[in-house]
Amino acid sequence: MAISLEEVLKIAHLCRLEFAEEEAKKFSEELSNILDYFKKLQTLDTKEIPPTFHAVKLKTPFREDEVQSFLDIDDILKNAPELKENMIVVPKVVKAP
Amino acid sequence: MASIDLTELTITKTLTLLEERKISSVELVEETFRQIKKVDPKVKAFLHLNEEKAIEEAKKADELREKGVKGRLLGIPISIKDNICIKGLPTTCASKILENFIAPYDATVIKKLKAEGAIFIGKTNLDEFAMGSSTENSAFFPTHNPWDLERVPGGSSGGSAAAVASRMGLGSLGSDTGGSIRQPAAFCGVVGFKPTYGRVSRFGLVAFASSLDQIGPFGVNVEDTALLLQIISGHDPKDSTSAPFEVPDYIEFIKDNEKTSYKIGLPKEYFEGSTDKEITQIIENLINKLKKKHTIKEISLPHTEYAVATYYIIAPAEASSNLARYDGVKYGFRAEAKNLIEMYKKSRAFGFGKEVKRRIMLGTYALSAGYYDAFYLKASKVRTLITQDFLKAFKEVDLILTPVTPTPPFKIGEKISDPLQMYLSDIFTIPVNLAGVPGISLPIGLTSNNLPIGLQIIGPHFKDELVLSLAYQIEKEVNTKFIPPVVKNS
Numbered sequence: 001m002a003i004s005l006e007e008v009l010k011i012a013h014l015c016r017l018e019f020a021e022e023e024a025k026k027f028s029e030e031l032s033n034i035l036d037y038f039k040k041l042q043t044l045d046t047k048e049i050p051p052t053f054h055a056v057k058l059k060t061p062f063r064e065d066e067v068q069s070f071l072d073i074d075d076i077l078k079n080a081p082e083l084k085e086n087m088i089v090v091p092k093v094v095k096a097p
Numbered sequence: 098m099a100s101i102d103l104t105e106l107t108i109t110k111t112l113t114l115l116e117e118r119k120i121s122s123v124e125l126v127e128e129t130f131r132q133i134k135k136v137d138p139k140v141k142a143f144l145h146l147n148e149e150k151a152i153e154e155a156k157k158a159d160e161l162r163e164k165g166v167k168g169r170l171l172g173i174p175i176s177i178k179d180n181i182c183i184k185g186l187p188t189t190c191a192s193k194i195l196e197n198f199i200a201p202y203d204a205t206v207i208k209k210l211k212a213e214g215a216i217f218i219g220k221t222n223l224d225e226f227a228m229g230s231s232t233e234n235s236a237f238f239p240t241h242n243p244w245d246l247e248r249v250p251g252g253s254s255g256g257s258a259a260a261v262a263s264r265m266g267l268g269s270l271g272s273d274t275g276g277s278i279r280q281p282a283a284f285c286g287v288v289g290f291k292p293t294y295g296r297v298s299r300f301g302l303v304a305f306a307s308s309l310d311q312i313g314p315f316g317v318n319v320e321d322t323a324l325l326l327q328i329i330s331g332h333d334p335k336d337s338t339s340a341p342f343e344v345p346d347y348i349e350f351i352k353d354n355e356k357t358s359y360k361i362g363l364p365k366e367y368f369e370g371s372t373d374k375e376i377t378q379i380i381e382n383l384i385n386k387l388k389k390k391h392t393i394k395e396i397s398l399p400h401t402e403y404a405v406a407t408y409y410i411i412a413p414a415e416a417s418s419n420l421a422r423y424d425g426v427k428y429g430f431r432a433e434a435k436n437l438i439e440m441y442k443k444s445r446a447f448g449f450g451k452e453v454k455r456r457i458m459l460g461t462y463a464l465s466a467g468y469y470d471a472f473y474l475k476a477s478k479v480r481t482l483i484t485q486d487f488l489k490a491f492k493e494v495d496l497i498l499t500p501v502t503p504t505p506p507f508k509i510g511e512k513i514s515d516p517l518q519m520y521l522s523d524i525f526t527i528p529v530n531l532a533g534v535p536g537i538s539l540p541i542g543l544t545s546n547n548l549p550i551g552l553q554i555i556g557p558h559f560k561d562e563l564v565l566s567l568a569y570q571i572e573k574e575v576n577t578k579f580i581p582p583v584v585k586n587s
Contacts, residue, residue: 011461017458055532060337075201079198
C-alpha cells in the first residue's frame, strides 16, 4: 500500500509536524512498508467481533466532586518556556482589529 | 566496616545485613556509586545521577533504623526509568522535548517506594518516550549490554535492565507497553515483571499508549521482584484504570507454593518458526526438567501472528493522541516562531526524534478519516481475538511458558535502519500487553557466546502471584547467578 508524498505532508500537518522533502520521501517509503505489513489483518473476518479498547474491563469510577489543594504551583510553572507573572506567554492567536 | 561485594547482594539479603548492622546504608550507597563510576562509563545506563541526595537519604535511613523504624526498603538503593516522575528530578523520557523538564510531583509508585525508605540513585536511559526495543532511540546516547558492550541491552527500559545487571542499584522500575520490561530483562540476564494491566497505578508515568502501558519492577531474583511489586501494587484514585482489588501477599504466596505443581501450556505458535536454535534448546532442556513436577501440554494461541500488526496500529494511535500535549506551550521545548501553528510544528519537529515522529505519523494516519475503520477499528477487533485466545487457554492451563525474544541480544546498529525488523523483535511479548495479562522474564541460561536467555511466564488476569510462584520454582531449578563480564572484570 503506497502512501504518497502529498499524503505524508497532509498527515504531518494533522499532527503538527513538519519534514524537509528528503525526510518526507523517506517516510512515505517506510510508512508504505509498515502499512503493507498491516494488510495481514484484513485476512481475518471480524464482522461479528466487538472491539477491545481496554484490556481490563472496569466500571468508570465515580467520586465526590471535592476541591483538593495542589501546593506545587511554582514547581509546575518553572517548567513553562515563558512566563509573565503567573501566566504562560504564547504567540498572539488573535488578529488586531 | 565490612567490605561490600555487590554481586553477592539481593534486596532481602541486604535488609538482613542492614538490620544486623553488618553494613550501613551510607556504605552501601557509596559502594553503589563507586560501581557506577567504574562501570557506567562503559554501559551508559543512567541519564541522571542523584548522588548527593542519595547519600543524604542513606544517612537518614541509617538514623531511622537506629531509632527502630522499619521500612520494607529502608536504605535500599534503586534506580528509576526516566519516564517516571520523582519530584525535583529531571524526567526527560530520553527526549529533547523534555530535556529541561523537572518533575513537579511524585508518581504514585515513587510515593509508595519513598514510604518504605527506598533511595533513588538515578534515572535510567530508555528509547525516547519508551518507543523502541534497543534503547538506541534515546535522544542522548545508546545504552550498552553489560554482557557484550557491542550489543543492545534491549528496550525500551534498557537502562534499568543494564543497571540492575551491572549491580548499579539493587532493583529498578521500568514500564512495559509491548515488552519494554521483559525484553531488556531477557537481554541483560535479570528478572523483569509486567504486572496485570491495572495492578499498578500509572499516575506519574509519562503516557505512551494508555491502554497498554504498565509500570513494573526489575530485580536480580524473583523474591526481590515480588517484593518491589508488592510495594507498588494497589488501587490509586488518581489512576481510574487501576483496579480496586485486594493485593495478595506475593512473598508469602511464592514461599507457600514452592512445591505446588502447575498445569503449564506451551503455545505451539511460539515454538514454530524462526526462533534462534540455542534459545529453543535451552527452553526445551528446562521443560524436560519441569515435566517431573508439573503437567505440561501443548496449547494454541491461534491469533499470535496478528499481534505485531495489531499492536503497531493501536500503540501509535494512542501515542499520537497522548503526545499531542507536547506543543511547546506549558512545558518542554519551545521553538522560536512567528505564530502559534508554526510554534507547534517547529517545537515538535525539533523536539521529537525519528521513531517518535514515525509513530505519531502512523497513529495519526490510522485514526484519520477514511482509515479509522480499516486500521484502528480493525486492530481493536483483532485485539479481542488475541485476548480470547488467552482466556480460552487459561481454562485449560494455569500458566503459559514461551521464549521472551526470538533472538539473543542483537548488535548496536543491526536493526535501527529497518523499523519493521525492530518491531518484529517484540513478537512474543506484545500479545501479553494486548490482552492485559501479567508476564515475567526470567534468566534461564547463556548462549555459547555468553549472552543471557530469558523465559517468559504468562498468567491469567490478576493472577500475578501464580506467575511469580512458578518463576520462583524455576529459578531454584536453574540455580545460576547471572553476573555479566563487565562486572566481573571491573
